[in-house]
Amino acid sequence: MRLPVTRAILTLITAAVLGIGVGALPALAAEDVYDERTVEIGRNLACPVCQGQTVADSHSRVALEMMDAIQAQVEAGRTDEQIYDYFRARYGDEVLLEPPREGINLALWWIPVVVVVLGLGVVVLYVKDSAALGRRAPQPADGPPTDQELERLAERVLSEHEQNQLRQGDAQVEST
């Protein structure tokens, strides 16, 4: 991959020369390497040698070859289904970024839903329970007062406190 030094210098000079011609918009447009559908399919396949990246995103040789294979099949007019099956047959289910929604893999999708629903149920029960507690039980020593009167008093004190703080802040500002 490393270029010989002479070549490197030559290319540097070329770049410098080209750099002078700044400002002009080239007329010739480059061609896309892949169809949109190829990229879309590549995005749903996991790169087998560089885990954590998709085939479309990886720069590894294997991934680039897989992209070319997808492109060839897209050009041959095969359906998405056929293309996924082609890779599944070669690399196993592991190659699909989204596990097939069948058999045991249904657990992957449904268990989080079940947990959320259960959690919601627990929260609702807790709220009901605790609402009953809040109404029934007189407030324990360290609990806040439920009494409407006390609440109003607290609110009044709070706003007084806030205003006091504001005034005091001015005093501080003035003194500094």
Next chain:
Amino acid sequence: MAQIGQGILTLALALAIVGMGLNIVGERRRIPELSASGLRALIGVTLLLVLAAAVLLIAFLTHDFSLAYVSGRSSTDMPLRYVISAFYGGQAGSLLLWATAAGIMSSIAFYRNRARFPRLVPYAAATALGVLAFLLYMMVVVSTPFAVNHITPAEGQGLNPLLRDPGMLIHPPLLLSGFASFTVPFSIVVAALITGRMGKEWLKFIRNWALISWGILSAGIFVGGWWAYHVLGWGGYWAWDPVENVSLLPWLTVTAFIHSIIVQERRGMLKVWNVGLILASFVLSIMGTFIVRSGLISSVHAFALSDIGPYFLGFFLFTVLLSIGLLVWRLPLMRATGGIESATSREAGFLLNNLLFVAIAFATMWGTLYPLVTEAVQGTAITVGIPFYNRVNGPMLLILLILMGLGPLLAWRSTAREALIRAAGIPLAISIVAIVAMLWLFGQPMAAMGVGASLFAAGAVVVEYYRGVKLRQKNAGDSIPAAIYQLARRDPRRYGGYIVHLGVALIAIGIIASWFFQTERQVVIAPGERVDIAEYTIAYDGISTAQGADHTTVNAHVRVFKGDKQETTMEAKRFFYRGFQDQPTTKVAVETIGFDDVYVMLLEWSDDERANIRIFVNPLVTWIWAGGALYLFGMIVLALPAPVPRPVRAAVPRPVGGLVGETAGD
């Protein structure tokens, strides 16, 4: 060097074990002198860890290749900054960094609070020493940073090229210290469960240290995203990779905690839940530290595999069982003293917030570990990728965003309908207008809803600020900037939290925009040709190469036009490091033009300078970084000590004095 380092670690291990004993015996037998020396043992272990880290650092700086760890990941021609970052480029160094950070933080926490919590601190120090003893055992026996090469090589192997990036100078230490910092809240909770002391003062103590962990971990995750965006070269910043996921897990639970702890402070509820969240955060951070390195799950981040798996699993299980055991034992102590009175109350909002954070954590963990499940059950491996997380976590994150706007507008206990409508009216109107406009302009209902929710949350913060500023203008005659400053100064928890919320709203908009409206092209291009993408044109000018001390750089030169106007010139680079020629790394060319990031990546090239390049136009990614900065700023505001208004205290009637003190807490 090797003997010195190994000696220090062995000494530290011995001291940690002795220190645990001193603390426990001193507290049980009520011998304060003994527990005091137990605390000093913690500080001593920390000093020894710092010393060991210094020895390893000196070995790196002096290129002492007699150490296998040093020769395995550095070389004499590497720039100084990467020689330093090679310190945590492997298993053993990461462990040392983790332990040192945990030691420093727990020493500070427990030394400063020894007089305030004389009963609690010995057990907390003993717990921290236990964690350190485990790590020290690993470093002394299993995976030592001071192992010696049989034959000292003349030159080192150099650092994994992926780690040679400025982002790598801060991301791993932040993340590792973030994980390590959970040792402190964990120790505080364990000590509280053992002693049964969990009063008001204790709540402040635990809250402050949970905030510190949350802050460090948040910063670590942000820097990681920034690094991925600029180096990995796939146009994104988060890929739901296993390592990213495990770093997110403790963040999710600790974020849930810093919200739900407010409910405990105000209303005396959720005590068991909060303790559980802290225990879970620590357990998850242990998992985050080890799971990938243990080789259980493979990932792009797995730089170092080793045989620590069984030890880690043992420690993990021990921690889980200890946590559950303590929790069950102390259940009777943690009865709620308040209840929820209405579904439209602040506390009910927090409850839903917690449910969502924990559900997201669960779904993320489930997806991350699921390949292990199928492997065990069916013997076939599968991949759980981005689509799963988007589909499962996406809707929950959306509700969380809406809740982020709604929550601050709800009153404690119960909210009057009219008051809520009055407060939420303007943000709601803004978000509805935005949703309609986005649907009309772009379609994409999910994106429209996400942006609507973000704007609602941001609007709610603005409304809250506006109210506060209005009040100050009326009561204190402040100018608007002075009022904004004074609000944050006087009630840092509340207004710091709002700033964080605003940052999150910005981040959310950036993520939604760059996810739904990213444009991408991959072309084979010859010098002098052009590519049109979105409203930009990229002109390609050819390849040049340059020789560095330990690497060759290949540059692809491009110019970016918007219309006919040239906006900028850029170089997309590839680096070939000596010893890692088969793993060229990337330096993406990124330039922010208006709202868009133009992002160019060099994939392949041939001798006639034809290049295979990949171009993205990513809208609003800069909002993610700006939001991140705002988030970090809000975090700093949050951490500021609230002023203590001494003269006012006397003016407040006794019976509700406690309530006044707590008003800072929403």
